[in-house]
Amino acid sequence: NDVNLSIDNNDKVSRAHIRIGLKTDDYPFESPELQSVTENIWQIHNKYLITEIKSGLIIIDQHVAHERILFEEAKNAIEGNGFTSQTILFPQTVKFLPEEYEILIEITHYLEKIGFRFREFGENTIIIEGIPPDINWGNEHQIIREIIDQYISVKKIDPNFIDQIAAMYACKSAIKAGDSLKQSEIRNLIDRLFMTNHPYYCPHGRPIIINLSIDELDERFERH
């Protein structure tokens, strides 16, 4: 396992870069839905990706696109062998309320599947030694609390709860609006997006891709 050394923001971005770049060789360039007529995909305001397709333009929200990819990876990990945890250099101790701690024990299995590694360290207290891969939240304890809160509101472990863990992981570890991407990273992101089961909506239901058709443009330019 890699060692997670730093927690500053620049590092977060470059880690997102590394993560996006990871699978360059895994997927051939195959995006039939995209039908891009150009090699160029442009990043707008370090937030949206835009490219020409046969029917006009498509615009992709880079954060939710990455979220969708990571969400499906996380679900597969939870339902399968789990993510490989990354060891953190300075383990954090976190103290919980007794009722929180009780739930923590109940859902430990899922936290471990997603890549957390921790052990008891006194009363209602744990020490976090490993976190999910390619993530640098800096506030691991907070994300664990959020997952506990989710569980409290749901009160049972069901597919929906697993979705929520996966979605939270995906949102926290995806590239953000504001992250500048290289052309190869953009291409890779889009290729992987179209390998997912639902490239058009993020796990929270927000659109990933919008179409700006030539018809719509013609309409706005009053070309009828």
Add this chain to the structure above:
Amino acid sequence: NDVNLSIDNNDKVSRAHIRIGLKTDDYPFESPELQSVTENIWQIHNKYLITEIKSGLIIIDQHVAHERILFEEAKNAIEGNGFTSQTILFPQTVKFLPEEYEILIEITHYLEKIGFRFREFGENTIIIEGIPPDINWGNEHQIIREIIDQYISVKKIDPNFIDQIAAMYACKSAIKAGDSLKQSEIRNLIDRLFMTNHPYYCPHGRPIIINLSIDELDERFERH
């Protein structure tokens, strides 16, 4: 005067290219309204030009952009010294109805200002020897007829009639949707557009530029 040799379609396009390229050195790159944050302007479907600005994206309709530029040039020419006519190699004879011919005589001044050159050639008949610059209609007689029809419907020479001649000239000689442009031509077109008095609407009132703001994109991506 240049000699106008050919009338095929490819030539029309390359003439449009030449025309767009003509003034490269005349205008420095000054487009404050554009406030482009990038050097890149992309041509979409050989029809629309798209670039990133501080507030989002702007999309420009290349035909009407060029139309606006040529319209203002034509108005200045009609109200000033006129365009330099280009001599055509194979002069065309055109026969009119008597009532058309009468009007033709009445508006000859304006046709000459816009670059037509012709002389009487028998009863109600003219021979066209010169046409407006950088145009290759192939159907000069038809455009003259259209201008005559315009005049018949207006019945007087007023600023509105001059606008209509200029607008017709501009529409016929502007680059079309489907014409592929080089980066330098695109840049030049946009620079010249922003030198006009009304860069946002074409002489026929259609929008030249539409804004696709980041706010609108955020809205469509349900980022609120």
